[in-house]
Amino acid sequence: MGPGLYVHLPWCVRKCRYCDFHSHAWRDQDLTRTVDALLCEAERRAGGMRPKTVFVGGGTPTLLPAPELRRLLDGLDAVTSFRASAVEVTCEANPESFDDVRAEALRAGGVDRISLGVQSLDDATLARWDRVHDADAARAAFRRAREHGFVRVNVDLIFGWPGHDAEAWRTELEEVLGWEPEHVSCYELMVEPDTALGRAARRGRFAPADDRHRRRLFDLTREVCAAHGFGGYEVSAFARAGEACAHNLNYWRSGEWVGLGVGATSRSELELRTNLTDPAAWTEAALATGDPVGEVERPDPRTRLFDRFLMGLRLPEEGVDLARARDATGLDPERVFGDAWRTLLDDGRLERAAPDRIRVGEEGLRHLDTVLLELLPDETRVHEV
Amino acid sequence: MTKTFPPERIRNFCIIAHIDHGKSTLADRFLELTGAVEPRRAQEQMLDSMDLERERGITIKAAGVSLTAEVDGEEYLLNLIDTPGHVDFAYEVEKSLQACEGALLLIDAAQGIQAQTVANAHLALDHDLTVIPVFNKVDLPHARPEEIAEELENTLLLERERALRCSAKTGEGVREVLEAVVREIPPPQGDPDAPLRALVFDARYDEFRGVILYLRVVEGTLRKGDQVRLLGVGATYETLELGKSTPEPTPVERLSAGEVGYFVSNIKTLEDVRVGDTLALAKGAEVEPLPGYRDPQPMVWCGLYPVNPGDFEDLRAALNALKLNDSSLVFEPETSDALGFGFRCGFLGLLHMEIVQERLERESDLDIVQTAPSVPYEILFSDGTTRIIHRPGDLPDPNFFEEIREPVVRAHVLVPTESIGAIMKLCSERRGRFLRQEHLSSHRVMLTWDLPLAEVIYDFYDKLKSATRGYGTMNFEEPRFEAADLVKLRILVGGKEADALSCICHRDAAQRRGRAVLKKLKKEIPRHQFEVALQAAVGGKIVARENIRALGKNVTAKCYGGDITRKRKLLAKQKEGKKRMKSIGNVEVPQKAFLAVLSTEE
Ligand SMILES: Nc1nc2c(ncn2[C@@H]2O[C@H](COP(=O)(O)OP(=O)(O)OP(=O)(O)O)[C@@H](O)[C@H]2O)c(=O)[nH]1
Numbered sequence: 001m002g003p004g005l006y007v008h009l010p011w012c013v014r015k016c017r018y019c020d021f022h023s024h025a026w027r028d029q030d031l032t033r034t035v036d037a038l039l040c041e042a043e044r045r046a047g048g049m050r051p052k053t054v055f056v057g058g059g060t061p062t063l064l065p066a067p068e069l070r071r072l073l074d075g076l077d078a079v080t081s082f083r084a085s086a087v088e089v090t091c092e093a094n095p096e097s098f099d100d101v102r103a104e105a106l107r108a109g110g111v112d113r114i115s116l117g118v119q120s121l122d123d124a125t126l127a128r129w130d131r132v133h134d135a136d137a138a139r140a141a142f143r144r145a146r147e148h149g150f151v152r153v154n155v156d157l158i159f160g161w162p163g164h165d166a167e168a169w170r171t172e173l174e175e176v177l178g179w180e181p182e183h184v185s186c187y188e189l190m191v192e193p194d195t196a197l198g199r200a201a202r203r204g205r206f207a208p209a210d211d212r213h214r215r216r217l218f219d220l221t222r223e224v225c226a227a228h229g230f231g232g233y234e235v236s237a238f239a240r241a242g243e244a245c246a247h248n249l250n251y252w253r254s255g256e257w258v259g260l261g262v263g264a265t266s267r268s269e270l271e272l273r274t275n276l277t278d279p280a281a282w283t284e285a286a287l288a289t290g291d292p293v294g295e296v297e298r299p300d301p302r303t304r305l306f307d308r309f310l311m312g313l314r315l316p317e318e319g320v321d322l323a324r325a326r327d328a329t330g331l332d333p334e335r336v337f338g339d340a341w342r343t344l345l346d347d348g349r350l351e352r353a354a355p356d357r358i359r360v361g362e363e364g365l366r367h368l369d370t371v372l373l374e375l376l377p378d379e380t381r382v383h384e385v
Numbered sequence: 386m387t388k389t390f391p392p393e394r395i396r397n398f399c400i401i402a403h404i405d406h407g408k409s410t411l412a413d414r415f416l417e418l419t420g421a422v423e424p425r426r427a428q429e430q431m432l433d434s435m436d437l438e439r440e441r442g443i444t445i446k447a448a449g450v451s452l453t454a455e456v457d458g459e460e461y462l463l464n465l466i467d468t469p470g471h472v473d474f475a476y477e478v479e480k481s482l483q484a485c486e487g488a489l490l491l492i493d494a495a496q497g498i499q500a501q502t503v504a505n506a507h508l509a510l511d512h513d514l515t516v517i518p519v520f521n522k523v524d525l526p527h528a529r530p531e532e533i534a535e536e537l538e539n540t541l542l543l544e545r546e547r548a549l550r551c552s553a554k555t556g557e558g559v560r561e562v563l564e565a566v567v568r569e570i571p572p573p574q575g576d577p578d579a580p581l582r583a584l585v586f587d588a589r590y591d592e593f594r595g596v597i598l599y600l601r602v603v604e605g606t607l608r609k610g611d612q613v614r615l616l617g618v619g620a621t622y623e624t625l626e627l628g629k630s631t632p633e634p635t636p637v638e639r640l641s642a643g644e645v646g647y648f649v650s651n652i653k654t655l656e657d658v659r660v661g662d663t664l665a666l667a668k669g670a671e672v673e674p675l676p677g678y679r680d681p682q683p684m685v686w687c688g689l690y691p692v693n694p695g696d697f698e699d700l701r702a703a704l705n706a707l708k709l710n711d712s713s714l715v716f717e718p719e720t721s722d723a724l725g726f727g728f729r730c731g732f733l734g735l736l737h738m739e740i741v742q743e744r745l746e747r748e749s750d751l752d753i754v755q756t757a758p759s760v761p762y763e764i765l766f767s768d769g770t771t772r773i774i775h776r777p778g779d780l781p782d783p784n785f786f787e788e789i790r791e792p793v794v795r796a797h798v799l800v801p802t803e804s805i806g807a808i809m810k811l812c813s814e815r816r817g818r819f820l821r822q823e824h825l826s827s828h829r830v831m832l833t834w835d836l837p838l839a840e841v842i843y844d845f846y847d848k849l850k851s852a853t854r855g856y857g858t859m860n861f862e863e864p865r866f867e868a869a870d871l872v873k874l875r876i877l878v879g880g881k882e883a884d885a886l887s888c889i890c891h892r893d894a895a896q897r898r899g900r901a902v903l904k905k906l907k908k909e910i911p912r913h914q915f916e917v918a919l920q921a922a923v924g925g926k927i928v929a930r931e932n933i934r935a936l937g938k939n940v941t942a943k944c945y946g947g948d949i950t951r952k953r954k955l956l957a958k959q960k961e962g963k964k965r966m967k968s969i970g971n972v973e974v975p976q977k978a979f980l981a982v983l984s985t986e987e
């Protein structure tokens with residue numbers, strides 16, 4: 001899989017309560033300037049790149065007015081020639097702003113796949129999370145994507161909040177699958193520390209759902225999706241045959257990519273670099289030098305090997321390619337992981353998908369964090385940021 | 386202060402009281418009033434010089450200081466000792482009393498007479514000291530000196546007319562207290578020309594000068610350069626330096642009968658000396674040793690283990706360092722199946738234990754697991770011999786001994802009358818034996834019970850405080866051993882016995898105790914990928930069981946290109962946390978769980 005190109009737009013109408021992306025409520029910041037800055041960065045960091053996949057994410061890219069979306073895509077193509085090189089060009093869209101003009105601009109600009117932030121079909125739940133749309137807007141947005149000729153559409157959903165009833169979830173999920181998207185991403189609600197939800201949890205005002213219940217919903221999700229012909233090729237990603245998201249697969253396979261925009265990460269085999277995370281600082285730096293770098297990490301080979309498992313074990317079918325891991329790091333996973341490796345294989349949490357491929361078993365998938373914890377080499381230091 | 390004072394111009398006194406009644410604060414006022422420290426250089430509780438004393442606002446070690454004051458036109462030398470109020474450090478008070486002719490008995494005018502007030506007053510009277518009662522904190526709006534005067538008469542048989550009133554905070558009445566010290570406390574007796582006898586009433590370790598002894602010269606005169614002998618330990622030393630704390634150490638040429646001061650020689654460690662020993666001249670007439678003190682016996686024991694097994698030697702070094710200036714701390718190596726190599730440590734009480742642990746963590750930067758505290762037990766064997774054990778694991782098989790005896794203390798509990806019922810219930814639940822009830826005033830009483838010490842260290846204070854809405858206080862006397870029907874309660878985690886969690890308890894309480902421990906463990910042990918069985922057993926019989934159900938799932942929903950570093954760091958942090966746990970079989974047990982044996986949650 002060739003290099004991926006990720007483009008990040010940091011603005012949203014409002015910040016959702018669970019969200020810990022690099023996204024900020026838009027308060028009339030100059031969107032033209034954001035696009036200018038992205039194009040500056042693209043020119044410097046992605047010039048002549050010819051990406052295999054493109055993903056425009058956020059934030060809410062569709063917050064940009066149609067002409068700016070168009071200017072962004074044209075500008076990116078001028079620098080990277082993605083329209084000629086890419087096999088998949090995704091743009092995230094939120095129901096409240098994915099209107100006909102924007103849909104048209106995206107289509108004309110070279111986007112061939114839409115990832116729609118639906119999250120829930122329960123209006124009360126959407127409101128509780130400070131989402132700015134209701135379920136009908138989401139239904140309409142999905143239809144609109146089809147009307148504008150997007151033949152590949154993903155729908156994002158969230159399950160597992162306290163009180164999320166299994167039958168209610170099944171109904172939501174089945175309705176969405178009934179729209180016949182090519183792909184659904186079903187995320188269990190995660191309570192991240194740096195979010196409104198996380199703060200509420202710390203103050204004791206929010207208690208996550210019981211983990212047995214969340215497991216029931218997780219199992220149900222895989223079962224319902226499978227019954228509708230959607231394979232769970234990643235922890236939270238389900239796709240019809242041939243419809244897996246190539247851009248994201250490149251992350252999970254530890255490929256290389258360039259990330260543009262606020263807080264975006266780029267990876268080459270030896271380096272992980274992250275852009276400045278403050279929108280104003282990033283804009284300044286991008287406009288001034290085209291290189292708004294924040295932090296650069298050059299992980300040692302053991303860490304890189306671990307990272308390959310951290311990402312690759314998320315793929316319960318294909319798993320981690322050991323030959324590739326050895327080539328890339330010069331290390332033999334079996335040797336590096338030692339006892340933990342053998343224990344995990346013995347108890348079935350890890351299994352061989354092929355002679356040179358390791359993946360998680362059914363139980364291992366549900367306890368992936370524990371599996372990773374056991375694989376984590378002791379020397380991995382905690383570096384405070 | 387190189388000036389010398391004849392004995393009739395010297396007063397040796399200490400300040401005694403219940404905890405927090407204002408002893409150290411009153412000492413501050415004395416220091417200011419007599420010009421020993423300039424007010425602008427003063428800190429609060431000047432004599433609390435250890436970091437820990439300053440942070441916690443309590444006195445742990447008695448501290449002496451010499452002051453001069455003019456009273457009735459004459460200049461006097463006043464040797465003052467500020468003492469700790471907490472029961473764990475009662476032996477510090479006892480030491481101080483022997484160096485004094487009088488004591489200021491401080492009573493918080495709002496709180497009134499409390500358990501340590503009674504205990505310390507009795508100690509002072511037993512030592513034939515002149516006791517001057519002082520009501521402190523009269524500035525408080527809810528001060529009730531009249532009522533307290535009544536308590537004073539009823540409980541301590543001290544006439545209310547003798548009581549002084551002051552505020553150590555505002556300084557009101559402090560001068561009068563100082564004058565009373567001069568007028569009422571007798572000067573030290575003792576002939577400065579008799580053969581030297583000096584009492585070692587305290588000893589401290591100083592990094593630069595080695596051990597410093599604090600002396601009260603009872604008879605005779607000690608001069609710089611004298612060869613002296615410690616009669617008890619039988620060692621001879623040269624008097625390199627003599628001095629007085631004013632509070633700055635101030636060298637003097639000699640100390641005569643009645644005087645208090647410090648002594649420096651080349652004494653390496655506190656092990657080489659004994660507080661309570663008598664110091665005499667190496668040459669000259671044989672003298673009788675002074676009465677001295679008993680060594681305090683450690684009554685609370687617990688295991689301390691390094692989290693990282695490699696830190697064992699560092700922990701030993703850290704304990705040795707603490708022992709340099711805390712001779713009441715005792716320890717010996719021990720091993721535990723669950724915790725590996727560590728030390729069994731003995732303390733004067735729970736506060737002492739807490740303080741030692743805090744100092745270890747602060748001063749040595751080691752991660753330490755502490756096991757639940759327990760008391761010593763005396764085992765009587767069939768052949769009539771006895772042995773003291775201080776860890777549950779050492780309890781022999783019941784077939785091999787006749788009797789097991791536990792320490793029982795006589796406890797004096799001071800409570801408001803409305804809490805009598807609650808306290809009676811608490812004490813009888815704790816296997817207590819009621820002795821008597823005395824009225825301090827119309828609404829306060831002193832209850833005297835014999836209580837097993839094991840029950841006292843097992844959250845008795847918390848229960849006492851909550852049963853009396855904070856008003857109850859308690860003191861207890863030196864324990865004695867009494868036979869009891871005790872058994873070893875074993876705890877099994879995932880089928881494996883966790884020796885560090887087992888405890889000795891009364892047969893009738895074993896089941897209740899077992900349930901409580903398991904409940905607590907269930908709360909503290911994180912869920913594993915498998916189910917974890919918890920069991921409590923007496924002998925081979927399971928008396929309680931619990932299950933920690935398996936973790937349902939544990940997988941991060943989202944992980945894309947930008948999340949790698951963060952996710953990896955998060956895992957590394959969790960791994961660090963895991964490293965701080967101890968494993969029993971394949972179950973990871975956090976440090977806190979090893980204190981679960983203390984739990985009384987039902
Ligand atoms: N209002 C008021 N507060 C006082 C007075 N004397 C002491 N205090 C306060 O009471 C608290 C305890 O004072 P300390 O002098 O540390 O008491 P202590 O008796 O030395 O305590 P221990 O050494 O721990 O037994 C402190 O907060 C003082 O500020 C007083 O006369 N009036």
Ligand code: SF4
Nearest residue numbers: 012015016019023059
């Ligand atoms: S719309 Fe998406 S990116 Fe924006 S705040 Fe909500 S969840 Fe976050």
Ligand SMILES: [Mg+2]
Nearest residue numbers: 408409443444
């Ligand atoms: Mg004090």
